[in-house]
Amino acid sequence: MERFDHVPERRCIACRRSFPQSELIRIVSTPEGLRPWEKGLSGRSCYICRxxxxxxxxxxxxxxxxxxxxxxxxxxxxxxxxxxxxxx
Ligand SMILES: [Zn+2]
Incomplete structure (x- = not known):
């Protein structure tokens, strides 16, 4: 299967549809709790549509x-x- 691009897709946890990662809000599980992703944050993540x-x-x-x-x-x-x- 040929794709035009290699944009990584992620699944929205609410509607369960896949979108390019950049179109979604990334939520990161940090030791302090769940946070919207920002520079420097890493950890298990999930994504939601904007x-x-x-x-x-x-x-x-x-x-x-x-x-x-x-x-x-x-x-x-x-x-x-x-x-x-x-x-x-
Ligand atoms: Zn969604």
């Missing part, structure tokens, strides 16, 4: 726990939600 629907779904269903295979507490989710700024 739209409020997928972001809300991800938080409502706590898709992070499933995707990262770790327990994610409600307080941790609330903290992360404050750090994600989404405008459709």
């Amino acid at each position: 739209n409020s629907e997928c972001v809300e779904t991800a938080f409502e269903k706590n898709c992070f726990a499933r995707s990262l295979r770790k327990e994610v507490r409600k307080t941790e989710l609330a903290e992360l939600r404050k750090r994600i700024d989404i405008t459709d």
